[in-house]
Amino acid sequence: MAPPVTVNTINPKVIECEYAVRGEIVILAQKLQDEIKIKLEAHPFEEILYCNIGNPQSLGQQPITFFREVLALCDHPPLLDKSETQGLFSKDSIQRARKILDQIPGRATGAYSHSQGIKGLRDTIAAGIEARDGFPADPNDIFLTDGASPAVHMMMQLLIRSEKDGILCPIPQYPLYSASIALHGGTLVPYYLDEATGWGLEVSDLKKQLEAAKSKGIDVRALVVINPGNPTGQVLAEENQKEIVKFCKEEGLVLLADEVYQENVYVRKKKFHSFKKVSRSMGYDEKDIHLVSFQSVSKGYYGECGKRGGYMEITGFGADVREHIYKLASVNLCSNISGQILASLVMSPPKAGDESYESYISERDGILSSLARRAKTLEDAFNKLEGVTCNKAEGAMYLFPRINLPEKAIKAAGEAKTAPDAFYCRRLLTETGIVFVPGSGFRQVPGTWHFRCTILPQEEKIPAVVTRLTDFHKRFMNEFRD
Amino acid sequence: MAPPVTVNTINPKVIECEYAVRGEIVILAQKLQDEIKIKLEAHPFEEILYCNIGNPQSLGQQPITFFREVLALCDHPPLLDKSETQGLFSKDSIQRARKILDQIPGRATGAYSHSQGIKGLRDTIAAGIEARDGFPADPNDIFLTDGASPAVHMMMQLLIRSEKDGILCPIPQYPLYSASIALHGGTLVPYYLDEATGWGLEVSDLKKQLEAAKSKGIDVRALVVINPGNPTGQVLAEENQKEIVKFCKEEGLVLLADEVYQENVYVRKKKFHSFKKVSRSMGYDEKDIHLVSFQSVSKGYYGECGKRGGYMEITGFGADVREHIYKLASVNLCSNISGQILASLVMSPPKAGDESYESYISERDGILSSLARRAKTLEDAFNKLEGVTCNKAEGAMYLFPRINLPEKAIKAAGEAKTAPDAFYCRRLLTETGIVFVPGSGFRQVPGTWHFRCTILPQEEKIPAVVTRLTDFHKRFMNEFRD
Structure with a gap:
């Protein structure tokens, strides 16, 4: 046989x-x-x-000390009641661990959480997004995930029905996208970054590729933008981002914004702007554009790849579609709690006046x-x-x-x-x-x-x-x- | 629009x-x-x-203290160099954390690992399987995963090509299976557990359902067995398991053995036997049967659901198919390292003579x-x-x-x-x-x-x-x- x-x-x-x-x-x-x-x-x-x-x-590369102190205390909360702990951990890591444990139902870091992630941690992340963007963020829009990759898979699974569904992806692209589109049976619709202009993204090329795909009977559903770029390393200018947002709105495309390198900008004249901030600053709200932003604890100055933490912020989808996204998240129960905690920490690091603040700044800036x-x-x-x-x-x-x-x-x-x-x-x-x-x-x-x-x-x-x-x-x- | x-x-x-x-x-x-x-x-x-x-x-339910001590030390290794740590942690948790850190390339618990999981931890798990079964286990057959659910999805993704591919599932079943088969576009082929005989699994019913599916043009690819049963709670008798193994061999079915409740047996006259042990004890080896066993840190006496740790042990597949399974694992980079560490701990808990042994036994048996x-x-x-x-x-x-x-x-x-x-x-x-x-x-x-x-x-x-x-x-x- x-x-x-x-x-x-x-x-x-x-x-x-x-x-x-x-x-x-x-x-x-x-x-x-x-x-x-x-x-x-x-x-x-x-x-x-x-x-x-x-x-x-x-x-x-060494992890940020404060983050690891908090993780260790959350893993083994009995430490919080021991006097020796005061000498071993920073004061603010102890405070933060207590606060996080209070946010976890039953202080149970070993329990499955809400399918979108622990509500209190999503509150912290939403507050971090607001502080970054200057526009409101809703904790109910946050889905905590085991790194950004499962979040991307989840969106591809939602959007792709057959090989007739296309996803616009930059070329060159991070191969997670081509892999995920292939696994879900869709079609990658390429648009080309212009190497001659520092990997510039021309909306005219987007339009051209969209039309070419349509003429082949492809229903293009979403546009992937990786900013800062992977593998290309460019940081998009705000004006360029506005054009992209307008293009997605006009063409009815979901904007899938891979923003996992948001802390990794190395040139003075460039600054990271989230697509959510850009679209809100243009006066576009939930009803104007479907936007998903991916963030991860693996990149930035933190580089905590092995912890598999991350989130996606989903805005603009109807309540009925959201229920199906929630169901997809539920089938895998929840993302790992250490990763969830870390995602809340990277979006809410120590602040001026906290005991760890100076060491945190020195570690971050050093990296x-x-x-x-x-x-x-x-x-x-x-x-x-x-x-x-x-x-x-x-x-x-x-x-x-x-x-x-x-x-x-x-x-x-x-x-x-x-x-x-x-x-x-x-x-x-x-x-x-x-x-x-x-x-x-x-x-x-x-x-x-x-x-x-x-x-x-x-x-x-x-x-x-x-x-x-x-x-x-x-x-x-x-x-x-x- | x-x-x-x-x-x-x-x-x-x-x-x-x-x-x-x-x-x-x-x-x-x-x-x-x-x-x-x-x-x-x-x-x-x-x-x-x-x-x-x-x-x-x-x-x-409280987590096992030893497991959490080790996790905390691995999260924040500088603790290992502090004298206060001796007073806060058990001796064997410190030894175990050192051993685990030595097994991790660069001692980097924040790095992506090998796509199948850290080799040293897979060695520990394989040794644990050998000790449990009395038959050899190969660390290269182990794929560490974020709980058992992603492992099940991975196998469904591998096996299901279209709605013409069927997976034999017990009814009643844990809805992960129906959900995963639906998401991957396959057909759930039901077989019925007999409530009157304590949710018995009759091979005659398996045969009947297989033939019925075949007559509808369904290519049945695998048989799911959940032992101990979910939601039904029965523990299969060894003789029954032998019949199932024989059936899979004869019919050319992959045996997907959900063994996440292997530590949860509550009656004296029943004992858990892994399907790998049963098949090897029948003289069947790699070439006779394709077998996948799923294990998780979420169940047992440990109940560490939020840590999202688990593994699958894959035996019998050809090297070329294995390469594709490895690629699927690679697309998501790796499972979270804390979950990996925990998976190694549940397969290798404290032993007689270790400082934590008595408290471990008392916690485990109490639960x-x-x-x-x-x-x-x-x-x-x-x-x-x-x-x-x-x-x-x-x-x-x-x-x-x-x-x-x-x-x-x-x-x-x-x-x-x-x-x-x-x-x-x-x-x-x-x-x-x-x-x-x-x-x-x-x-x-x-x-x-x-x-x-x-x-x-x-x-x-x-x-x-x-x-x-x-x-x-x-x-x-x-x-x-x-």
Whole structure:
């Protein structure tokens, strides 16, 4: 009897789905790492330098002390009644933990919460959004989730009925979007960010792509905007955001705003504006636009990826549709409570006068200013490489340099049955231990090649990354020079 | 312009999906609770007694101290270097936290882990499975997940291609299964548990239902077995499990074994046997049967629902299929690290000689023996009610009594456009504050009516539940007596 499940009998949508950020190159990197662990001289490098994923703490970034103090106290509340605790924890972390426990029904951090998340924590988050935007936020619009990814899946599940439903996505895009659209059986409708203008988003291109999709019978349901950009690192100008909001209103599109990098802005002349603030400042309210904003505890200066916390703020949907979103949230019961607590903390960090305030500011600013320096160093290094151009990382955690590969390299890639940028990244990995993600994993303008590099290796490792990359690149270009 | 998203334009699979455990009755209960908070005399009861969901800590069950000590130390590792910590934490919790941190790359509890979960924790879990079963377990077969629900979704996503793919599910069933099958667009193929024999599972019925589905052109891909049963509370006999395993092998079905209640067995003559152990003891190995076992930190004596931890152990699938399962896990990056740590702890609790061992045993046995007493008290109370019969809760956290409703009540329910058991549960809620879930939410033999009641209210509350229920039931039966 044939085995019941083979690749020929599983859901073809699963096969179609791709996720390069943890794909082939990364799996190879893990293999090399295991080999080095057994035999240090197995490869021409002593460690793997993971620049593939926005995972700051895996590369040595330390968590914010105040956040972890609060989490530890909430995990083990009997600590709050012990005198030794005063010496071990900051005063405001103790106060905050008490306040959070009071907000949790029965102080039970081990209980399933309300499907949208603990109401008191949603109150705190809504207050944080109000303070950020200057416009009201309703705790009943907040759905706490295990990071932003499950929230994106939930919206795709809601919106996509068949392959005739399209979602406008930036190209290049974070592959969560292409993966989620593929898994839910919809169609990704691409719009292209303009590399020549620093990954600018032209509404004229949006219009063109929307019309092209419509003419193919695609019902375009939503527009995804990632701001600050992933993998592209640009920060949208407020004027540009207004055009996008107007476009969504006029075309009847849900605006899915991926705003997980809202704290990661590295240039003085740019500032993060939430799409909710922008649309409200234009006088648009709930009845004018369906807007979903995604936030995560994984990014920012906090970088708490492993805690899987995040939320989406949903505005503009009718009460009956909201009931179905609530039901979807209910089927998975609730997001994890530590992640929920952390989401409330990142939206309400220590304030001036709190005991932890100074250490918090110093930790936060230390991380953000170091990220800005690392972005600049890597950007400069890329721009010095033959045939490579790299836009500024205004925000987020990535650079997405373009590489003009020699014809001979493209031909060699073809013979190896791989994309030219994947060919480059694989060689880079096996020769230097550096892990980049090929641009083809994010999609790109056909005929152009890129890779994504995070700015996350600790500062003392950046010179090694630059040296190894530069030496490799010279060798590679010499080998394949036409 | 019409709003872009209405109930008429969302994914019909979302509309079709139902999840009674957090459905209509529970939403009403939350509303009543809010009303009582504002005005204590708003309703004829002073508190809502939630018996709708297996959420022990929401009803006052305390977490296991050792587990929470370890979690707190892992959340805030600087505690490990402080002398005060020795006085605040047990010795073995400090040792365990150090060991776990050593297993986490870079000791980074805030980093995304390997998509399947931290390797060292999977090693611990595999060792725990081996100790439980007496057969080897491979850490590479373990996928750590945010509770068991996402694991079930992942398998449904893998197996279901269209409505022509069927999944055999027990009736009554835990509504996660019907919800997940609906969301992924498959067909639930029912098999009926026999109430008259204590919710027995007859392989002859499985065969009959399989053939009936095949004759309708359904490709049945998997069999779901929940053991101990939810909502039915039965514990399968080993001989019965062998028949099920043989049936799956012969029919080429994936066996999806929901074993989240493996620690919840309340009768001396029954014992939990994992399906993996049963199949290996029959001499069946990887090539004979595709088997997935689900486990969770939410149930057992631990009841850590809010931590969202769990795992699935996947055996028998080919390497190429496994790669796609790995990719599905990767799209959501990883499960939360606290949940991962907790999953390793429940599969490896303190051992004799450890400082925490005695308190751990006393906490564990206190919870389990109390649950057994509560189950018995409620079972007896149900069996005393006119027209109600209730099987023994051998395991899990529920009773699923059957109620023979008077014709007049069934008619009144019809007039109220609701199922008769939902009509009963709604009246019970509004008159007593007790929350049961109507049997129709779990599906049942047509023409029979049930409700699910958890055994989780704290012991001192059980007499009030019994009195209120008994009084209500008398009034209800008198009102609707034919």
